[in-house]
Amino acid sequence: MAKGLDVGTMNILSAQQDGNDTVFVQQRNSFVEIEYSDMAEQMLSRSEVLHIRKDDKVYVVGDDALNFANIFNKETRRPMKHGILSNDEQSAIPMMKLIIEQVVGEPAYPDEKLYFSSPADPIDSDLSTLYHQKTIESFLDDMGYDSEPINEGMSVIYSELADNNFTGLGISFGAGMTNVCLSYYAVPVMKFSVARGGDWVDEQAARATGTPVDKVTSIKEDDFELDFTTDVGGVEGALSIYYENLLDYVIENIVTEVDEEDVEEGLDVPVVVTGGTSSPSGFEALFKDHLEDANIPFSISGVTHANEPLYSVARGGLVAARSDEDIDHDEADEEAEAAAANE
């Protein structure tokens, strides 16, 4: 056994192997505060809505938080911002701890390997990811796991580019940030993040149209589609404009950060895009079109979109954890064989 964990600004997901299947557990990384009443708590319990009661408040947690925020016209509170623990949210640490524990569950045995995603330091802000990474590692180790951080972009490579010797460019469009990693035979050659992702798109569209951010997020996740031509006006019009701007921003930064020397001469690099923010229909075509227009300093063999963009990062963590666990088992077997031979 071993586990992978995607610690995302919008969703926290775990992955583990069950026979030939990979099982994912997902929870939205947000909560909303509502006034306590006996009736409200009874209704929540009866409807199996995940909630926490504290004093005269009830906190609805996870997937239901967005629905409740829209119904009660409140804003969801988010334990993470820009890919790391939020410094605006006082309850960030206990909420993250509860959601992570709920998603990963108890370790199957002491020191079970678990790889959790951690973003690269962003190149467009002075945010440090260290406090976030060390805090999540401490939660998991305290639960009894042997946890290791894995760069989010590298996790994408492990998940999506196994058939290409883990060589290529992986781009994870998350909610809080976008992570990019160029890997050559599973060795990261270049990795960076930018502090823009789906949340930035939602916030800009909300501001432009005077719509609550949670409403914009719901519209984006429900039936929003990207296309080469869209109509102006409304939330959908604003989302299209800011989505295109996000793509251009990420591509511009790839052009700036990747040197020709990073890529072996004559090598055609496969590009894979994934992450929850890449989910809208039409994303892949729009990204390809903008990438072709850019002055990328290496040859690209093709652009693919992950089949299950929400699950890529957790799956990559699982691949890394299982590989690490195999090495540990092999070493333990060798030590046991050597001990037996010496007797």
Added chain:
Amino acid sequence: MDECPRCGGAIEELSLGDVSTVTCSRCGYADVPVEHLPAGEEPESWRDAFNRFYKE
């Protein structure tokens, strides 16, 4: 634990489904230790690396 061992403030207990945690709203204490020791893994010797290489 009713009193925060770090600042003496009141400790709150939160539970979600089957899991629970404690927190101090005054200082942020969460009862989770952070390891500050060096990773401490012995570097592999060249002899071991060569032996592994020939074995493979």
